[in-house]
Amino acid sequence: MEFLEDTVISSIRDCAKLNNGLEMPWLGFGVFLVEPGKETELAVKRALDAGYRSIDTAAIYENEAGVGKAIQESGIPREDLFITTKLWNADQGYASALKAFDESMEKLQIEVLDLYLIHWPVVGRYVDSWKAMEKLYKDGRVKAIGLSNFQIHHIQDILEISEVVPTVNQVEFHPRLRQVDLHNFCNENQIQLQAWAPLMQGKALDIPELVKLGEKHGKSPAQILIRWDLQLQVLTIPKSITPHRIVENCQVFDFELNDEEMALIASLNRDERVGPDPDNFDF
Ligand SMILES: NC(=O)c1ccc[n+]([C@@H]2O[C@H](COP(=O)([O-])OP(=O)(O)OC[C@H]3O[C@@H](n4cnc5c(N)ncnc54)[C@H](OP(=O)(O)O)[C@@H]3O)[C@@H](O)[C@H]2O)c1
Structure with a gap:
């Protein structure tokens, strides 16, 4: 059977099946730049109330403890939640990665993590990581x-030395950075692509073509972008601390983009990043 062949995405509870069989919600909630402590606790609480079950944090966001507190207090059974965190660059290497994992788990207050990612490909260290x-x-x-x-x-x-094939590659992905070659490569290797900055950190929301598509469907440009990811079978994790946007961003299961609209959005590509270039970063 082909990777992604029998995919159905019609509700916030629908999951991708990763290459090891684990199910991961297609739509999750990102917490980059959400203040540690109360702001994180409240945003995650609101996201869980809205129906999100997948939360994406990272050691470097310094808000793992807030995520942990919010999920403890939610009363939602642990098996219904999907928690992702990431190994920071300074902690890369074999022994330091194991130690960093323990520290993240302590902050998250959970026994078993759902998904652990190497945050960036730090040259000379990602293989040991x-x-x-x-x-x-x-x-x-x-x-x-x-x-x-x-x-x-x-x-x-990684594929050359790995015993375990990576399940997910989380990358900057939006209509200005369509990443066709990387997306195809990941699909061919059964590595599920995941979009960070799916809204281009807000910068894609006034692209006239997206505004127009939104008007046509009675949806916001953000909803058009999230729907586009889902129909491309790309995991997506929009971030918001604004209560009505947290809800808005998951109201994307009651409309569909047709082939022409999907292609129109893809045609907006300019290979333009809002974040660092993974081949040229110094942190
Ligand atoms: N792996 C990595 O290196 C990496 C890098 C960056 C991000 N990420 C992950 O990906 C997640 C998403 O990416 P991101 O946070 O960088 O950017 P994003 O989700 O593309 O955009 C977030 C921005 O859009 C605004 N926004 C959200 N929903 C909106 C809506 N419906 N209408 C108008 N504005 C809206 C938010 O504002 P308000 O919050 O003020 O509402 C915020 O300023 C992160 O939170 C993080 O979990 C990973």
Whole structure:
């Protein structure tokens, strides 16, 4: 059976099946730049109330403890939640990655993590980091391991040495950065693509074509973008701290973009990033 062949995405509870069989909600909630403490706790609480079950944090966001508190207080059974966090660059390497994982888990207050990602491909260290991820996976401390901001050549390095194929690659992805080659490569290797900055951190929301499509469907440009990701079978994790936007961003299951509209959005590509270039970063 082909990867992604029998995919149905019609509600916030629908899940992608990762290459190890683990189910992960297509639509999740991102918490980059959400203040640690109360702001994170409140945003995650609102997201859970709205129906999101997948939360995307990272050690470097410094808000894992807020995520942990919100999920503890929600009363939602742990098995209904999907928690992702990421190994920060300074902690890459075998022993340091294992230690960083323990620190993240302590802050999140959970026994087993759903998905652990290498945040950036730090040259000279991501292979050792992957070995640590594999150990955590084999020890049952995490249900899936994956990558973030990995280009094709970085993934090839991992595939050469890996015993466990990465499940997910989380990258900057929006209509101004369509990433066709990377997307195809990931699909061919059964690595599920995930979009960060699906709204281009707000910068895509006034693109006239998206505004027009929104008017046509009675939806906001943000909803058009989230729907576009889902129909491309790309996991997506829009972030908002604004209560009505948190709700708005998950009201994307009552309309459909046709082939022409999907192609129109893809045609907006300019290979333009809002974040760092994974082949040229210095942090
Ligand atoms: N792996 C990585 O390297 C990496 C890098 C960046 C992000 N991420 C992950 O991806 C998630 C999403 O990316 P992102 O946070 O960078 O950007 P994003 O989700 O594309 O955009 C977030 C921005 O859009 C605004 N917004 C959200 N919904 C809106 C709506 N319906 N209408 C108008 N404006 C809206 C938010 O404002 P308000 O909050 O003020 O409402 C915020 O300023 C992150 O939170 C993080 O979990 C990962």
